[in-house]
Each structure stands twice: as C-alpha cells, then as structure tokens.
Amino acid sequence: MKGYGAYLSNLRSNAGLSLEELASLAGTSKSTLSRLENDEVSQPFKGNMRMLVLILAQLLCTSKFEIDRYLELASIDRKLLTETEAFELGFIRPIPPGSKDEEIQLEWLVANCEGILARLEEVEAKIGISKTPLNLKRKIQEYTNLLQEARWRLDALSSNSQAPVRPSEVKIYVAEALEGKIVVGHQYGRELNSDIVKYSLYNLASKNARWLMQLADVERFAVDDCIILTNSKDFQGWTSSEIKTTVLNTSLPIPDDLKELKEAKLPIIAKDYYNSSHYRLVSFTPSFSDLDQLEVTLAPIGFHDYYALTPFFDEPLLTALDGSKVSIRQKYGNTALTYSSTDKGTSLIPTPVSIQCIVVTSDQQILLMRRSSSVAFYPNHWSASFEETMNAPGLNRKGEPSRSDDADFFAGALRGLHEELAVESDAVEKICVLSLNVEYLTLSTDVIVLIKLHLSSEEIREGWILEAWDRDEASKLQFLPSNLNAVVEKLFSNELWHPTARMRLIQYLFYEYGVKEVARALKAKNR
Numbered sequence: 001m002k003g004y005g006a007y008l009s010n011l012r013s014n015a016g017l018s019l020e021e022l023a024s025l026a027g028t029s030k031s032t033l034s035r036l037e038n039d040e041v042s043q044p045f046k047g048n049m050r051m052l053v054l055i056l057a058q059l060l061c062t063s064k065f066e067i068d069r070y071l072e073l074a075s076i077d078r079k080l081l082t083e084t085e086a087f088e089l090g091f092i093r094p095i096p097p098g099s100k101d102e103e104i105q106l107e108w109l110v111a112n113c114e115g116i117l118a119r120l121e122e123v124e125a126k127i128g129i130s131k132t133p134l135n136l137k138r139k140i141q142e143y144t145n146l147l148q149e150a151r152w153r154l155d156a157l158s159s160n161s162q163a164p165v166r167p168s169e170v171k172i173y174v175a176e177a178l179e180g181k182i183v184v185g186h187q188y189g190r191e192l193n194s195d196i197v198k199y200s201l202y203n204l205a206s207k208n209a210r211w212l213m214q215l216a217d218v219e220r221f222a223v224d225d226c227i228i229l230t231n232s233k234d235f236q237g238w239t240s241s242e243i244k245t246t247v248l249n250t251s252l253p254i255p256d257d258l259k260e261l262k263e264a265k266l267p268i269i270a271k272d273y274y275n276s277s278h279y280r281l282v283s284f285t286p287s288f289s290d291l292d293q294l295e296v297t298l299a300p301i302g303f304h305d306y307y308a309l310t311p312f313f314d315e316p317l318l319t320a321l322d323g324s325k326v327s328i329r330q331k332y333g334n335t336a337l338t339y340s341s342t343d344k345g346t347s348l349i350p351t352p353v354s355i356q357c358i359v360v361t362s363d364q365q366i367l368l369m370r371r372s373s374s375v376a377f378y379p380n381h382w383s384a385s386f387e388e389t390m391n392a393p394g395l396n397r398k399g400e401p402s403r404s405d406d407a408d409f410f411a412g413a414l415r416g417l418h419e420e421l422a423v424e425s426d427a428v429e430k431i432c433v434l435s436l437n438v439e440y441l442t443l444s445t446d447v448i449v450l451i452k453l454h455l456s457s458e459e460i461r462e463g464w465i466l467e468a469w470d471r472d473e474a475s476k477l478q479f480l481p482s483n484l485n486a487v488v489e490k491l492f493s494n495e496l497w498h499p500t501a502r503m504r505l506i507q508y509l510f511y512e513y514g515v516k517e518v519a520r521a522l523k524a525k526n527r
Contacts, residue, residue, distance in 0.1 A: 002039065003073050004036075004039060004043070004073040004074050004075075005036060005037045005038050005039035005040075006037075006039075007069065007070060007073050008036055008037050008056065008060075008070075009037040011056075011060040011061065011066070011070070012033075012037075012060060014060075014062075015059075015060055015133040015135060016133065017133065019033050019034060019037075022056075022059070022060075024126050025059055025123045025126060026052060026055050026056055026059060027055070028052055032052070036052075036053070036056075043074070043075040044075050044076070045074060045075070045076070050076070053074050053076070054076075054085055054088070054089070057070050057071070057074075057089060058088055058089060058139075059123070059133075059135075059136060060133075060135070061089075061135075062135045062253050063256050063259065064090065064091075064256050067089055067090065078091075084112060087112055087116075088112075088116055090139075090142075090256075092146070094319070094320075094323030095109065095153075095323075096323045096324075097153075102153075102157070103154065103157055106150050106153055106154050106157075107154065109146070109147075109150045110147060110150045110151060110154065113143050113144075113146055113147035113150065114147065116143050117140060117143050117144065117147065120136065120139060120140050120143070121140065123136070124136065124137075124140070135253050137346065138252070138253050138254070138255070138348065141335055141338070141346070141348055142255060142348065145331070145332065145334065145335065145348075148217075148334070149320070184310055184311050184376065184377050184378070184441065184442060185377055185378040185379075185381070185441055185442075185499070188378060188381070188441060188499065200519075200522060200523065201506075201515075201518060201519040201522050201523075202221070204222070204223040204224065204502070204506075205222035205223065205224070205227075206222070206224050206225050206440065206499075208225055208440045208441070209222040209224070209225050209226070209227050209440050210222070212227065212329075212333055212334070212336070212337065212438075212440055213227065213337065215330075215333055215334040216333075216334035216335075216336075216337040216338060217334070218337050220337070222503075223502050223503035223506055224497070224499050224500070224501075224502050224503065225439055225440035225441055225499035225500070226437050226438075226439055226440075226446065226499060226500040226502075226503035227337065227437060227438045227439075227440070228435055228436075228437050229284070229337070229339060229435070229436040229437055229438055229445070230284060230285075230294075230435065230436050231434060231435035231436075231507075232294075232432070232433065232434055232435065234510070234514070234515070235434050235435070235507055235510035235511045235515070236432075236511060237432025237433060237434050237450060237511065238293070238294050238432060238433045239431075239432050240408070240410045240431075241293075242292070242293045242294060243293060243294045243295075243296065243408065243409065243410075243433060244293050244294070244295045244296070245296055245297075245298065245407070245408040245409075246295070246296070246297045246298070247279070247297075247298050247299075247300075247392075248282065248297065248298065248299040248300070249300075250299065250300075251299055251300050251301055251305070252280065252282065252299050252301075252346065252350070254348060254349075254350055255332070255348055257318050257319070258309065258318075258328065258332070258348070258349070258350075261308075261309065261312070261317055261318070261328075262305070262308045262309055263308075265308045265309065265311075265312060266304055266308045268308075269304060269307050269308045269311075270304060270308075273303060273304070273307060273376065274303065275302045275303050275304040276302070276303045276389075276391070277300060277301075277302055277303075277391065277392040277393060278300070278301050278302070278303060278306075278352045278353070278389050278390055278391060278392055279298040279299065279300060279301065279352065279353050279390045279391075279392050279406070280298065280299055280300075280301040280306075280347075280350060280351060280352055280353060280445070281296065281297075281298060281339060281346070281347075281353055281436075281445040282296075282297040282298060282299050282339075282346050283296070283297045283339055283346060284296045284297070284339055284436060294433075296409075296436075298353065298390075300392045300393075301350055301351075301352055301392070303352075303389075305350050306350045306351050306352055307376070309328060309349070309350065310351070310442055310443075312328065313327060313328045313329045313333075313349075313441075313442075313443070314327045314328075314329055315327055315328075318331050328349060329443070332347075332348045332349050333349070333443065335347045335348045335349065336349060336351070336438050336443040337438055339445075347443065349443055351442060351443045351444045351445065352389050352390065352444055352445070353389070353390040353409075353412075353444070353445045353447060354387055354388070354389055354390070354439070354442075354444045354445065354446045354447065355387065355388045355389075355390055355406075355409060355412040355413050355416060355447050355449055356386075356387050356437075356446045356447060356448050356449065356500055356504060357385055357386055357387070357388070357413050357416060357417070357448075357449045357450075357451050358384050358385050358448065358449070358450055358451070358504040358505070358507075358508050359385040359386070359417075359421075359451045359452075359453065359460075360450070360451070360452045360453070360482055360508070361453055361455060361456055361457045361459075361460060361479070362429075362453060362454050362455055362456050363456045363457055364481065364482045364483070365456075365457040365479035365480065365481060365482060366384060366385070366479065366480040366481075366482050366487070366505070366508070367384070367385035367386075367421075367457070367460060367477065367478075367479060368382055368383065368384055368385065368477070368478040368479065368480055368501075369382070369383050369385055369386055369420075369474040369476070369477055369478075370382050370383075370474060370475050370476040370477075370478075371383055371473065371474060371475070371498065372472055372473050372474055372475050373475065374472070375473055377442065378498050378499070380475070380496060381496050381497060381498040381501075382478075382495045382496060382497055382498060382501060383474075383498040383501050384480075384498075384501040384502075384504045384505050384508075385504075386416055386420045386421075386473075386474070387416075387498075388412050388413070388415060388416030388419075388420075390406045390409070390412045390447075391405055391406045391412065391415070392405060392406075393405045409433055409447045409449060410431060410433075410449075412447075413431060413449040413451060414428070414431070417451060418469070419468065419469045419470040420464070420468055420470050420471070420473065420474070421460055421463055421464050421468055422463040422464065422466075422467035422468040422469070423453065423455065423460070423463060427453050427454050427455050428451060428452070428453060428454075429452040429453060429454050430450070430451070430452040431449065431450070431451050431452075432449070432450055433447055433448070433449050433450075434448045434449070434450055434507045434508075434510075434511060435447075435448050435507060436448075437500065437503065439499055439500055440499065441499060446500050448500070448503070448504055448507055450507075450508060450511060457479045460477075461477055464477060482508070482512070484509060484512075484513050484517070484518070484521050485521070487505055487508070487509055488509075488518075488521050488522060488525060490505070491505060491506070492525070506518065509521075
C-alpha cells in the first residue's frame with residue numbers, strides 16, 4: 001500500500017537510527033532498507049521479505065496503534081499472522097487459570113519468551129546497550145515480566161513454589177480526595193508503625209516493601225516503605241565530583257496499557273495540578289562497579305505523566321496474562337527494582353526522582369518538618385528533613401521558563417534548601433549523596449542527601465518563618481539531637497512518619513556511627 005515506505009522511514013527516524021544501524025539490528029542490508037523506504041519492493045511481501053518487514057515492526061513500533069497502522073500500510077492482514085508472529089508483535093492471548101491445556105500453553109509461552117528475549121538481547125548487543133532505542137529496551141523488560149509471570153504459574157501448578165500473593169491478598173491504598181484534590185498517602189504513615197514487631201536493624205521493612213522485593217525476586221535493606229537500590233561505601237556519601245550525570249533529551253516510552261490509562265485519568269489530575277517538568281531515573285552503576293564514581297542517566301518527565309497514574313497504582317485497572325484484572329503495581333511494580341548499570345533494565349512505570357534531604361545544624365540538631373495539609377503527597381506527615389522533586393527545563397504557568405533546571409542531585413538539594421528554608425549554598429558545610437532508593441507507595445527514585453550547615457537550629461527556624469519561598473509546604477518545625485541514643489529513641493516514637501523519614505535517620509546514623517554500632521543500639525532497645 002502506498003505510504004508504507006514513508007511510514008517506515010518516519011519510525012526509523014523517531015527511533016534515532018540510521019539506515020546502517022537499523023540494517024545491523026534487523027540482519028539485512030542498507031540497500032534493502034532503502035528500497036523498502038522508497039516503496040521499491042512490491043506488495044504483498046512474501047517469504048524472507050515478509051519476515052524482514054515483521055522484524056522491523058517489532059523493532060520500531062512503540063504501540064499497538066503503530067503496529068496496526070504499520071501492518072495496514074504493509075498490506076499484512078493481522079488475522080493471517082501465525083500465532084508466533086502475533087506473539088512477537090505483542091498480541092498475547094490470555095491464559096485463564098484452570099483453562100484447558102493451561103500448562104502446555106504456559107510452557108509454549110515460556111519457550112517463546114525465552115526465544116524472543118535471546119534475539120532481542122542479541123540485537124541489543126550488536127548496536128551497544130547504551131545506544132539501543134528506548135522502545136526496544138522497554139520490550140525486553142515487558143517480555144521479561146511476561147516470562148516471570150508464566151514461570152510463577154508453572155511453578156504453582158507443579159507445587160514447587162508459590163507466586164507472590166494475588167490481588168485479593170495485597171493491601172490496597174486508594175488515594176483520597178482531600179479538599180477536592182487527589183492526594184497520595186493521606187494518613188498513610190499510621191500503617192508503618194504497626195509493621196515493626198521487633199527492634200532489629202534487619203526487621204524494619206514494611207510488609208509492602210517485603211512484598212515488592214518478593215515480586216522483583218530481590219533482597220535489599222529496607223526501612224518502612226523505603227528500599228535501597230544502591231548506596232555509597234559505608235554510607236559515607238558521594239560528593240559532586242564522584243557522581244557523573246547524563247541527561248537524555250527525550251522521555252522514555254511506557255507500555256500501551258499504561259499510556260491508555262494515563263490519558264483516561266489525566267482530566268482528573270489536570271484540573272488541580274500544573275504540569276511541571278521533572279526527571280526520572282533511567283539507569284545507574286551498581287555499588288560493586290569498578291568505576292570510581294556513580295554514573296546515573298536521567299530522562300525528562302512531566303508531573304501529569306506520572307501523577308495521572310500514581311494515585312491509581314493499586315486499583316485493578318490492567319489485564320494480567322490470565323485475563324484477570326490487576327493493578328499497575330502488581331503488573332509492573334517489580335521493574336521499579338530492576339534498574340541496570342547498562343541501561344538494559346529500567347522501570348516501566350513513569351515515576352520521578354525525589355531529592356530527600358536530611359539537614360544537620362551547627363549545634364548538632366536534625367531538622368524535622370511536618371508537611372502541610374495541602375501538599376499532593378503525604379500531607380501532615382513528619383519528614384527528616386525535606387523533599388524536592390528534581391526539576392527539568394520547562395515552562396511555568398505563565399508560559400515563561402521555570403525557576404530552575406536541576407543539573408544534578410546536588411543542584412536539586414541546594415534549590416530545595418533555598419526554597420524550603422531560605423538557606424544559601426554558602427551556609428553549607430558538607431553535602432553528599434548517601435544512597436539511591438525506591439519508595440513503595442509512589443515507586444519514585446528517592447535520592448537521600450545529607451546536608452550539614454554552618455547555621456544553628458534557631459537561625460534555621462527564623463529563616464523559614466520569615467524568608468522561605470515555599471514555607472507553606474511545611475506547617476511545623478522540630479529539632480532532634482543528632483546523637484545515637486536520641487535518634488534511636490525517636491525512630492520508634494508514635495509519629496505520622498513520611499515513608500522514607502526513618503530510613504533517612506538510620507542512614508545518617510550509619511554515616512556518623514557505622515552500621516555495626518547502629519545495629520547494637522537497636523538490639524539494646526529490646527532489653
């Protein structure tokens with residue numbers, strides 16, 4: 001059909017690939033691709049040419065809409081695709097539990113997922129993982145998820161193991177409308193205190209965090225809902241010279257069902273919240289890397305891109321492999337813990353980078369702030385000390401350039417220090433990044449930053465009350481002595497804690513006293 005060549009060329013251009021690069025990925029020649037893009041190959045496509053055309057669809061199309069349009073222009077009837085061809089293009093039939101030949105169908109699914117992943121990873125290796133189109137990386141992650149779910153079900157059928165609990169058994173938190181706005185985490189902190197049954201450093205993870213780690217098949221250190229992705233050596237922190245930040249110009253693609261859901265929920269969010277520009281994490285180097293620095297890659301993301309989904313993470317709005325309704329968290333939540341140093345794996349759920357700062361004053365006091373009742377996340381919760389969503393270049397409500405673009409984690413932390421507390425950068429004695437983490441409820445990437453100031457607690461309070469630009473984001477300040485016993489005692493007080501506040505306090509103790517000493521202090525509290 002006329003127009004196929006132009007459409008193919010447009011898809012290739014959108015993927016940022018040259019003819020040579022795409023030819024290498026597809027296992028063909030530059031001249032053959034050129035002929036296809038110039039409509040010099042007659043339709044209907046047959047034999048090896050038809051196989052090539054379908055491979056190109058798999059590599060380049062980013063949505064079901066694009067695939068359908070591509071097949072139409074290529075004069076390929078979707079109804080005439082073989083089962084394997086349809087599967088490779090992402091058309092996957094549900095396999096309901098208890099259905100006829102369920103085990104045989106699941107085994108077929110596993111074999112085909114393994115075959116597709118082997119081919120896609122081979123393609124990825126050809127061009128280089130860091131240069132692979134984001135769409136291809138997303139497909140690898142989606143097929144990996146599908147393979148994992150099929151294996152869980154096969155294991156359950158053979159009684160060898162048990163898959164993570166299904167929807168009816170997972171605690172669901174539905175965002176509440178507070179003062180007419182959708183708010184995430186209203187009174188959420190009350191759930192966290194009930195999860196701690198013993199004062200042990202390795203028994204502080206919430207049930208939610210343990211469930212998410214089970215879903216991702218990983219084991220990490222966690223406190224409340226905060227799960228460590230990677231941390232600096234002995235929690236002594238990375239300085240600005242020890243973190244290399246790369247920023248992509250384009251946003252990451254998301255799965256079709258998330259894209260459709262986002263568009264459906266957007267009107268609910270857009271009426272109350274401005275679409276400010278932020279960053280999301282793409283990849284990072286792990287702590288065991290031979291590199292002498294932490295390398296992170298970021299991509300732009302709008303507030304509406306993630307907040308149109310975040311309040312609905314736990315509602316059964318998506319369809320699982322067995323045809324049942326599941327939540328966003330149940331279908332894709334495991335990918336929040338699969339970031340890769342090679343850009344190979346990244347979260348399929350769009351979430352922002354949150355800079356989470358713990359501030360220590362010159363008179364050795366830790367700043368605690370109670371979040372305002374009007375904020376979008378965790379209103380009225382106590383934080384140690386404040387949070388800032390990392391900003392990307394964008395426009396404000398008047399169509400003018402936004403106040404800031406955070407070039408890296410440190411710029412975001414210093415901006416937050418100024419906006420929240422009216423503290424200038426020259427008052428900073430030390431600033432370092434202790435760790436990267438994932439927060440269960442929002443699935444955001446939380447960067448824990450330690451800031452030590454030359455200013456006293458009273459100077460901080462005065463600046464906040466009289467000069468801070470964003471002082472209304474907090475309703476009250478408190479100060480906590482930074483010594484080990486005082487912090488340990490405060491950790492288990494009956495406060496409405498922000499889900500990462502206690503993790504920040506514990507990582508500060510790791511920084512000052514070491515992991516073993518902190519573990520001993522917690523153990524002593526049981527006596």
